[in-house]
Amino acid sequence: MSTPQTQPLIGTDSFSWKKWDACTHCGLCLPTCPTYRELGLETDSPRGRLYLMGSAFKSQDPTPLNEEWAEYIYRCLDCRACETACPSGVHFGELLEQARAIYEQNASRSTSYRFWSNLVFKHILPNKERLDLIFELMWLYQKLGIRWLVQKSGILKLMGQMGQMESLLPKIPSPNLKYTMQDITPAVGEKRYRVGFIPGCIMNQVFTDTNIATIRVLTQNGCEVVTPRKQTCCGALHLHNGVRDVASTLAKQNIDAFEDEDLDAIIINSAGCGATLKEYEALLEDTDYAEKAERFSHKMRDISEFLADIEMIPPNGKIPLRVTYDEPCHLLHGQSVKLQPRKVLQAIPELELIELTESEWCCGSAGIYNITQPELSQEILERKMEHISDTDADIVATGNPGCLLQIQLGIQKHGLDMKAMHPITLLDYSYRSIPQDEWEE
Ligand code: SF4
Numbered sequence: 001m002s003t004p005q006t007q008p009l010i011g012t013d014s015f016s017w018k019k020w021d022a023c024t025h026c027g028l029c030l031p032t033c034p035t036y037r038e039l040g041l042e043t044d045s046p047r048g049r050l051y052l053m054g055s056a057f058k059s060q061d062p063t064p065l066n067e068e069w070a071e072y073i074y075r076c077l078d079c080r081a082c083e084t085a086c087p088s089g090v091h092f093g094e095l096l097e098q099a100r101a102i103y104e105q106n107a108s109r110s111t112s113y114r115f116w117s118n119l120v121f122k123h124i125l126p127n128k129e130r131l132d133l134i135f136e137l138m139w140l141y142q143k144l145g146i147r148w149l150v151q152k153s154g155i156l157k158l159m160g161q162m163g164q165m166e167s168l169l170p171k172i173p174s175p176n177l178k179y180t181m182q183d184i185t186p187a188v189g190e191k192r193y194r195v196g197f198i199p200g201c202i203m204n205q206v207f208t209d210t211n212i213a214t215i216r217v218l219t220q221n222g223c224e225v226v227t228p229r230k231q232t233c234c235g236a237l238h239l240h241n242g243v244r245d246v247a248s249t250l251a252k253q254n255i256d257a258f259e260d261e262d263l264d265a266i267i268i269n270s271a272g273c274g275a276t277l278k279e280y281e282a283l284l285e286d287t288d289y290a291e292k293a294e295r296f297s298h299k300m301r302d303i304s305e306f307l308a309d310i311e312m313i314p315p316n317g318k319i320p321l322r323v324t325y326d327e328p329c330h331l332l333h334g335q336s337v338k339l340q341p342r343k344v345l346q347a348i349p350e351l352e353l354i355e356l357t358e359s360e361w362c363c364g365s366a367g368i369y370n371i372t373q374p375e376l377s378q379e380i381l382e383r384k385m386e387h388i389s390d391t392d393a394d395i396v397a398t399g400n401p402g403c404l405l406q407i408q409l410g411i412q413k414h415g416l417d418m419k420a421m422h423p424i425t426l427l428d429y430s431y432r433s434i435p436q437d438e439w440e441e
């Protein structure tokens with residue numbers, strides 16, 4: 001009897017085997033992995049996931065690349081705590097993103113999954129006008145108060161996972177308040193630096209006030225801020241969900257948008273986007289954009305990283321509040337930025353910074369994890385909220401839109417008298433000496 005011929009797996013030729021081989025199976029990453037802690041399974045640990053990738057891709061047999069395989073690979077938060085713990089320098093996040101891209105190219109996904117995935121990743125996120133329109137409609141939806149009608153109509157059920165997003169919708173700011181990109185915002189006083197700024201796509205829709213605050217803080221510190229309109233979505237959500245080809249196209253568009261500008265740094269205030277933008281170098285290493293991507297990635301700085309590096313003008317406005325800081329995974333584990341956000345917060349007069357137990361653990365937001373894995377996401381959030389509650393802080397500061405939304409959700413669920421805020425928003429209030437009772441809701 002002849003052995004049936006199987007088609008070789010698509011995409012495995014671009015899998016980084018050298019990086020995968022760096023794993024010595026020591027297991028030191030296991031205690032730092034949130035899914036391993038919650039589920040206790042080797043297949044839900046970094047080492048187990050690396051094994052699953054290697055065994056499936058080496059065999060070139062599509063059989064092991066089934067739904068069960070995908071469940072373990074997609075249950076990973078991509079928090080990259082295992083990278084920080086790994087003594088062998090395994091680039092787990094990069095390997096995970098490659099593995100998901102291989103799965104997406106070989107798996108038979110349902111028609112509805114393909115439809116929503118194409119719509120969101122190819123036609124909405126990369127298109128600012130469409131994204132603006134969707135968020136304007138969401139703002140209108142919230143303003144009209146027709147939520148009950150939509151929930152009753154059954155439309156949300158038909159939309160599957162996308163419909164579940166409705167219950168997690170944050171308050172959308174009015175389109176009139178949105179930060180609109182200006183090519184150049186001049187420095188206040190003497191010009192010390194010329195920096196680029198990336199407002200992000202979801203960040204700019206939901207946390208537009210943080211973008212406005214970031215520009216104010218930068219100009220206050222003598223920066224001329226360049227925001228090229230040709231820039232687009234960074235591609236982080238695409239990479240986390242296996243849509244690598246679109247992420248590469250978006251990366252090239254962003255690189256082109258900034259390439260001809262003479263900049264000291266390119267600034268971002270969203271940790272998830274920042275990690276991706278710093279890794280364009282790896283994403284495009286085998287392409288004709290390799291050199292440009294390297295130049296671009298080396299200029300990228302998180303806002304806290306930039307402010308901690310320059311001689312930051314000290315803010316004067318007092319904020320006599322207890323503030324705790326929660327580390328966004330993609331800032332700490334993805335970019336090794338740990339002390340800089342604390343330094344920014346400690347510069348604010350009378351602000352009391354309280355250390356948070358397990359601040360380096362994921363909050364369960366992880367991009368769209370709270371939609372794709374709602375139960376596990378909530379379990380992980382519960383542990384985070386216990387520690388946050390113990391601080392008795394007035395404010396939880398964190399520098400990533402997903403974390404801000406997830407922690408705010410936890411605060412509401414637990415009825416805590418706290419608020420989640422971006423560190424730059426606090427710094428901006430201090431620069432402007434705005435008293436707390438005049439802060440925006
Ligand atoms: S990225 Fe996070 S959830 Fe995924 S394996 Fe590593 S530690 Fe675990």
Ligand code: SF4
Nearest residue numbers: 023024026027029086
């Ligand atoms: S990923 Fe790193 S820490 Fe984890 S088992 Fe492999 S070598 Fe050890």
